[in-house]
Amino acid sequence: MSAFIKAISYYLPEKIYSNEDLVREFPEWSVEKVAIKVGINQRHIAAENETAADMGFAAANQLLNEYGIDKSSIDFVLLCTQSPDYFLPTSACIIQNRLGLRTDIGALDFNQGCSGFIYGLSLAKGLIAAGLAGNVLLITSETYSKYIHKRDKGNRTIFGDAAAATLISTDGFARILNFSLGTDGRGAGNLIVKTGGSRCINPKNKITCDEDGNPVSPDHLFMNGTEIFNFTLETVPVLVKDTLGRNCLLQDDIDLFVFHQANKYMMEFLRKYLKISREKFYYYLENVGNTVSSTIPIALKEAINDGTISSGKKVLLAGFGVGYSWGGTILNF
C-alpha cells in the first residue's frame, strides 16, 4: 500500500535569539560575517521550562487544528528527538495522553538527529505498508539549545529549537517513494553530548577551549566541524545518486531538492558540487537556523506555502548528520 504525506505543521518557541544578540554577547567576534555565510539571521530558543515534548505537543495540536484532523483517526505516534523529557517513560506516550489520542494505538520515540525526518517517513511508510497503521503522526522536536554551552558561539549561531508534526496516511498530497538509508557509527564522537547517559551519567564539569576559543566540554554539545564537513562531502553526493537510482529517476527529473538545512555555507557547497541550479534548491534557515530533525518538514511547509512546490512536482529529500546517519527519499506531489 502507498503512503502519503497528508499534512505538515510546525511550531517555533516564542523566544528569538538574533544576530544582534550574538554581537552583544560576543563583541570580539565577527558574528555578522559568519552569520551571513551560514545564512542565519535569527533562531528560536525553547523557554527554560519548555521541552521537546512540549514543543512536539504544540506542533501536533497546530496540525490537528490547521487541517481539521479528527484526532481519533491517529493510530500511531512516532516522536523523533534527542532531547526527551525523561530516560523513561517514552515522551511519545506523554504526548499521546496530552493530545487525547486513542489508547489502542502505538507510540514510540526514536533517537535520530538531522536524518530523523527521513527515518520517520520510512518507519511510517513501513507501518502503513504492513497494515499496522493508517494515520501515523510523525513528530520531530529538538532543543539542542539546552545542550550548547553558553559561550559556544559557533553552535549558538547555527542551531535553533523547533518542532514539526507530519501526518502520513494512505492518501494525501505527496506520495512517498523509495528510500536510501545509511549509517556509520565511526562518526559518533564527532557530534555528541558525552555525559548524562548511562555511559557517563554524572557531569564531568571539565572545560577546555578549541583554537577558535569555543568551549569544549563533555557536558555540552560537541561538534567537530571539519569532520562533519568531510562526512557531508563524502556522503551526500552518493546519497543523492542512490536515492535517484532506487527510484529509477535522473537528477534532471527532480523539480526541487530539499536538503537538511545544516547551514547555508555547507548547502551551497553541496548544491554547486552536485550541479543543482539555484532555482531547484530550497533554503529555509534564515529565520529559524538549523533545527536538526525539523529542518526538512519546515522547509517543505514553507515551499508549499510560497508556491515553490505544487501538484505534479518531484521533490528529493536528503537528511544527514549526527550518528553518522543519513537518508534520502523522493516525494511525488
Add this chain to the structure above:
Amino acid sequence: MELINFVKDFAELFEETDANFFKPSTKFRDIEEWSSLVALSVIAMAFVKYKVRLSGDDIRKSLTIEDIFNIVKAKQ
C-alpha cells in the same frame, strides 16, 4: 601537482585578502580573514580539486600554505 597552483587555489578561497599576498611560506593563521569557515573551504578545495580528504588535524598541525600542500601531495 604544482605548489604555485596550490597557492593560487588557496588564495582564491579568500574574498578580501589580495591574491599577491599569498606565498608558499605564508602563515595562513596570521591572515586577518582566516576563520574556521575558511578552513572548511580549504578542505572543500582539497576534496574537489585534488581528490584528497584533509582532516581538521591536518590543518591544525600546519603553519604555512606549503605545509598543507605537502600533506595534500602526500595523500594523493
